Every structure is written in C-alpha cells, then in structure tokens.
Amino acid sequence: MSSLRARLALSAYRLGGIALYPFIGPYLAVRAAKGKEDGARKLERSGYASANRPQGPLIWFHAASVGETSAVIPLIREIRRRDIHVILTTGTITSAKVAHERLGEEVIHQYVPLDLKPAIKRFLEYWQPDCAIFAESEIWPTTITELGRRRIPQILVNARMSDRSFARWSKHPSLAEALFENLALVVAQSDLDAERFRDLGAVQVLKSGNLKVDTDAPSYDxxxxxxxxxxxxxxxxxxxxxxxxxxxxxxxxxxxxxxxxxxxxxxxxxxxxxxxxxxxxxxxxxxxxxxxxxxxxxxxxxxxxxxxxxxxxxxxxxxxxxxxxxxxxxxxxxxxxxxxxxxxxxxxxxxxxxxxxxxxxxxxxxxxxxxxxxxxxxxxxxxxxxxxxxxxxxxxxxxxxxxxxxxRGALAATVKGLEPYINPLSVKARLMPKTMANG
The missing domain is CATH 3.40.50.2000 (Glycogen Phosphorylase B;)
Structure with missing residues (x-):
C-alpha cells in the first residue's frame, strides 16, 4: 500500500465514522440492554464528559479491560505522586469497577469514546490532555490521528504485538507507518515486541518487561x-x-x-x-x-x-x-x-x-x-x-x-522511559498554587 493509499484509507475510515455517528445512540442502547454498557453513562462513549476537568497538567491513560487496567495502576500511582492529574478511560463495566475499587478518587474515570471523529474530537477538546498513554495493543486510527494533529504526545506502554496482529499490519506497511509514526514512544514488553513495533514504523522504542509482574496479586474476599x-x-x-x-x-x-x-x-x-x-x-x-x-x-x-x-x-x-x-x-x-x-x-x-x-x-x-x-x-x-x-x-x-x-522491574524501566514527558508536567504542577492545582 502506497503512502497515498494509506492516507486515503485513513480518510475513508474517518469519513465512515462520521457517517456512522448518528447511529451511536441505538447501538449503545442495545449494548446497555445486554449489560455490556453502563446505561447511565453511555454519553461518555460519544465523548461527552461527566466530570469537571481539573486545573493543571493532565495525562490521559487508556486501558481496555481488566487485565490492562490492573497492569497500569502502579504506573498511574507513580504519575499521581508527581502531582499530575490523571483521567483513566476503560472500555468495559468490569474494568470501570476495578478502577473505582483500586484507585477511587485518585483518578477521574470515564468510559473511552468510540473511535469516531465527532466523539474523539469532543473528548479531546474538553479534556485537553497534555499526554496520552495507552496500554498494551490499543491502536485506534482516528484517536491516533486526532492526537497527532494536536501534537499531543502519545505513548504505548506494556506494548505487545501478537503474531496475528503483526502479520496483519505487515500486509499494509504504509498504513502501519502512517499510524505508528505518530507514537512518541513505545515501551514494549519484550525484545520481539520492540522489534515488531520498529518494523511497523514506530521510531522511539524501548523494552521494559511486563508491567503485570509488578502489580499486586489479585484481591479476594x-x-x-x-x-x-x-x-x-x-x-x-x-x-x-x-x-x-x-x-x-x-x-x-x-x-x-x-x-x-x-x-x-x-x-x-x-x-x-x-x-x-x-x-x-x-x-x-x-x-x-x-x-x-x-x-x-x-x-x-x-x-x-x-x-x-x-x-x-x-x-x-x-x-x-x-x-x-x-x-x-x-x-x-x-x-x-x-x-x-x-x-x-x-x-x-x-x-x-x-x-x-x-x-x-x-x-x-x-x-x-x-x-x-x-x-x-x-x-x-x-x-x-x-x-x-x-x-x-x-x-x-x-x-x-x-x-x-x-x-520484576518493568515499572521502574517504564517510568524512566517516560521521564522526558512527565518531568516537565510535574514541575509545572508543583509550581501552580495548590488551590488551583487541586481545582
């Protein structure tokens, strides 16, 4: 696929999303009826905020489901210790429950907006994140391109690339490069994962190990x-x-x-x-x-x-x-x-x-x-x-x-890799008046 065809494919994807946007309501209503969406908060999936944006630096974390959410919780706590606000989006009701139980008021939780331009644009215009950190293998074309247009650094942590995904992306190298070159940093789980992300167009890649090893053991009653x-x-x-x-x-x-x-x-x-x-x-x-x-x-x-x-x-x-x-x-x-x-x-x-x-x-x-x-x-x-x-x-x-x-050790390696992005935000947060920073 040529560079031109890659751009055309991404444009077609975005236009398709715009065309489908009017049907989001019925789609989410059906999913809510099946218990797959939180009916009371389904507008969040269209990018509408249900919480106030705090004053000061804000990092957007996204973790699709329970496993990814659990993996990034220690990293989120490291970010919060630096006085940087965090909005965490997840894609499932269960992962939202895990976020609430383990992080409580430490973060703002929202359901992730669907990868449709009106929803993503509304989300980004409201929250205005200073940085976006996604977990594992979350590659959403509209989200990536919209963040890229706004020059918001986007980072993939605990990143992995399965055999099947790598084979699929390798068939369309220009499309992969058009997306992966937007990533400011990829922190991969293994040497093989790192090599695959480089092959697909990611520029800055390092290996950390698996963040899931540095998490606490699953809780129980x-x-x-x-x-x-x-x-x-x-x-x-x-x-x-x-x-x-x-x-x-x-x-x-x-x-x-x-x-x-x-x-x-x-x-x-x-x-x-x-x-x-x-x-x-x-x-x-x-x-x-x-x-x-x-x-x-x-x-x-x-x-x-x-x-x-x-x-x-x-x-x-x-x-x-x-x-x-x-x-x-x-x-x-x-x-x-x-x-x-x-x-x-x-x-x-x-x-x-x-x-x-x-x-x-x-x-x-x-x-x-x-x-x-x-x-x-x-x-x-x-x-x-x-x-x-x-x-x-x-x-x-x-x-x-x-x-x-x-x-163990992936958390420390990941934090070290993130320092060029989070240290300036931490300094900015600590220079702000406390009442404003906590607003």
Missing part, C-alpha cells in the same frame, strides 16, 4: 474464601481458568478420568461468563453435579464442578487450588496470562498455543513452574501427577515465586 475452603475440606482441587470453547469439555473429561482415583473438585472459570448456562448444561448432560458462584451454591462432597461464573474474582478462584490450567491454549491460539497463578502459588499447566504470552511462559517453563500439555489425555496425566505428588507440586509453586520475582 477473605471470609468468602474461608467459607469455601471449609466446605471443600480435605478434597483435592484443580482449576481450569480463562477457558474458551472446547476447554470446558476437556476439563470435564479430565474430571471423569480422575474421579476413580481422587475425590477431587474441579473449578472451571470461563473467560466469558455469559457462556456459563450452556457450559452448565453440557456438564450436567455428562452426569456431573455443578455448583455456581452466582447462586452461592454449597460445595458439598457430591459436587463435581464449581463453575466460577463471575468477573473480577480470579484472586478467589486461584486461591482455592494449587494446580491451574490456563485456557485459550489447547484449541485456540494465544494463551492466557500465567503470571497471576504464579503469583498466587499455583503449579501451572497450559496447552501449546501461548503466542500472546510467549516470553512469560518461556521464563516460567525454564524455571520449572509451568508445563505444556498436548491434549486432554496429557492434561489429565499432568493434573493427576500434581494432585498426588506433593513434592513435585511444591517445587513448581516455589519455582513460580522465584520466576515472578526475577521478572
């Missing part, structure tokens, strides 16, 4: 965990978490294969809880008794499967076991983040499709805290081995703790 552990008693447990279609069936097969050897409880936490009705029906059809978190079902001795059908409680589910299989890895390419189970003391099993978290799995596997399985039969053998071999399980758990400790 202690009385709830204590209650469940009392119900479980001496039963062995294992968990299949962040599962995708097909993997719940594999977990059920593993449970059936092991049931004659162990009186185990299988915990299944699908990546998308809205699938849980269908998953429960499948499990029941196989003769398994299911308890669900949302029903507050008792984990009695005859319960086979505990279905974790909530969002934001991974800290609870992972603390109920010491053996965790990470989903989206047996039948779907990409994998899921293994750092949380490593932090929480789980021996980790995964399928072979872990491209999106390649570096983390390589470190964990090298340390001996994660093992890959090819199929359901191998998964069953792995679960059985770990449930019945306390020494092997403990060795993997301890190796995970060491690996996570050794992987």
């Amino acid at each position: 202690a009385p709830t965990l204590a209650g469940y552990m009392k119900q479980i008693g001496n039963r062995k447990t294992w968990a299949a978490v962040s599962t995708f279609e097909g993997e719940e069936g594999a977990a059920a097969s593993v449970h059936a294969l092991l049931k004659e050897h162990n009186s185990q409880l299988t915990i299944i936490v699908p990546r998308h809880p809205e699938r849980c009705d269908a998953i429960e029906a499948m499990l029941v059809e196989q003769g398994l008794k299911v308890a669900r978190r949302t029903r507050n079902d008792i984990l009695s001795a005859d319960v086979d499967v505990f279905l974790g059908d909530t969002i934001g409680e991974m800290g609870l589910y992972l603390r109920m076991t010491e053996v965790a299989f990470m989903g989206k890895s047996l039948f779907n390419e990409g994998g899921q983040n293994p750092l949380e189970p490593a932090m929480l003391g789980c021996a980790i099993l995964t399928g072979g499709h872990v491209q999106n978290f390649r570096d983390a799995y390589q470190v964990l596997a090298r340390r001996g805290s994660a093992r890959m399985v090819r199929d359901t039969e191998m998964l069953a053998r792995g679960v059985h081995y770990l449930l019945t071999n306390d020494t092997a399980r403990r060795t993997m758990i301890d190796a995970g703790f060491v690996a996570v400790h050794d992987m």
Whole structure:
C-alpha cells in the first residue's frame, strides 16, 4: 500500500465514522440492554464528559479491560505522586469497577469514546490532555490521528504485538507507518515486541518487561474464601481458568478420568461468563453435579464442578487450588496470562498455543513452574501427577515465586522511559498554587 493509499484509507475510515455517528445512540442502547454498557453513562462513549476537568497538567491513560487496567495502576500511582492529574478511560463495566475499587478518587474515570471523529474530537477538546498513554495493543486510527494533529504526545506502554496482529499490519506497511509514526514512544514488553513495533514504523522504542509482574496479586474476599475452603475440606482441587470453547469439555473429561482415583473438585472459570448456562448444561448432560458462584451454591462432597461464573474474582478462584490450567491454549491460539497463578502459588499447566504470552511462559517453563500439555489425555496425566505428588507440586509453586520475582522491574524501566514527558508536567504542577492545582 502506497503512502497515498494509506492516507486515503485513513480518510475513508474517518469519513465512515462520521457517517456512522448518528447511529451511536441505538447501538449503545442495545449494548446497555445486554449489560455490556453502563446505561447511565453511555454519553461518555460519544465523548461527552461527566466530570469537571481539573486545573493543571493532565495525562490521559487508556486501558481496555481488566487485565490492562490492573497492569497500569502502579504506573498511574507513580504519575499521581508527581502531582499530575490523571483521567483513566476503560472500555468495559468490569474494568470501570476495578478502577473505582483500586484507585477511587485518585483518578477521574470515564468510559473511552468510540473511535469516531465527532466523539474523539469532543473528548479531546474538553479534556485537553497534555499526554496520552495507552496500554498494551490499543491502536485506534482516528484517536491516533486526532492526537497527532494536536501534537499531543502519545505513548504505548506494556506494548505487545501478537503474531496475528503483526502479520496483519505487515500486509499494509504504509498504513502501519502512517499510524505508528505518530507514537512518541513505545515501551514494549519484550525484545520481539520492540522489534515488531520498529518494523511497523514506530521510531522511539524501548523494552521494559511486563508491567503485570509488578502489580499486586489479585484481591479476594477473605471470609468468602474461608467459607469455601471449609466446605471443600480435605478434597483435592484443580482449576481450569480463562477457558474458551472446547476447554470446558476437556476439563470435564479430565474430571471423569480422575474421579476413580481422587475425590477431587474441579473449578472451571470461563473467560466469558455469559457462556456459563450452556457450559452448565453440557456438564450436567455428562452426569456431573455443578455448583455456581452466582447462586452461592454449597460445595458439598457430591459436587463435581464449581463453575466460577463471575468477573473480577480470579484472586478467589486461584486461591482455592494449587494446580491451574490456563485456557485459550489447547484449541485456540494465544494463551492466557500465567503470571497471576504464579503469583498466587499455583503449579501451572497450559496447552501449546501461548503466542500472546510467549516470553512469560518461556521464563516460567525454564524455571520449572509451568508445563505444556498436548491434549486432554496429557492434561489429565499432568493434573493427576500434581494432585498426588506433593513434592513435585511444591517445587513448581516455589519455582513460580522465584520466576515472578526475577521478572520484576518493568515499572521502574517504564517510568524512566517516560521521564522526558512527565518531568516537565510535574514541575509545572508543583509550581501552580495548590488551590488551583487541586481545582
């Protein structure tokens, strides 16, 4: 694609957004009816503010969902310690809840405006951010070009580029360069990610490591965990978490294969809880008794499967076991983040499709805290081995703790990379009268 064609493609994208803008209202109303939007705040998605802009320097952070939000929270706190105001946008109701619970009044939260020119323009004209920091892989053409026109530095932190995304962008190098050259800085998770961003046109790129390693372990409700552990008693447990279609069936097969050897409880936490009705029906059809978190079902001795059908409680589910299989890895390419189970003391099993978290799995596997399985039969053998071999399980758990400790440092590296952008704002903020700075 030539440079001219790239510009034409971006212009067509913007014009298409303008044409679609009148239909935002019905679109958001449908999503709100399905529980995918906060109905009371849906105007924020059109760029309308629901809070006052404070006086003084302001940085716009954007994190799409729960994982990205949790990853940037320590970085946001570093920015706030420098007296710089922060507006944090997220794209999901759950991530908004996480932001409120963990940051409270430290930041202004808004739902991210849709990548349509009228919405983005309205958002930027009101908030007038001094800098924009996006998490991981958020590349929105209209947002990027509108920030570029206003000469607002835009930075990608904890940046990663999956195999699939890199292949897609590589087919359109001029379009990729027209977008990525707008990024003032890319702070990549790995050397491979950094190389890919450079190849696609990003000019200033550095490697930091994964910010998720520098976050706190997922929170949990202690009385709830204590209650469940009392119900479980001496039963062995294992968990299949962040599962995708097909993997719940594999977990059920593993449970059936092991049931004659162990009186185990299988915990299944699908990546998308809205699938849980269908998953429960499948499990029941196989003769398994299911308890669900949302029903507050008792984990009695005859319960086979505990279905974790909530969002934001991974800290609870992972603390109920010491053996965790990470989903989206047996039948779907990409994998899921293994750092949380490593932090929480789980021996980790995964399928072979872990491209999106390649570096983390390589470190964990090298340390001996994660093992890959090819199929359901191998998964069953792995679960059985770990449930019945306390020494092997403990060795993997301890190796995970060491690996996570050794992987830390991304936060400090990221802050150092951001200093040319945040230090002037910090000086400006501290020179302002306190009453004005806090306005």
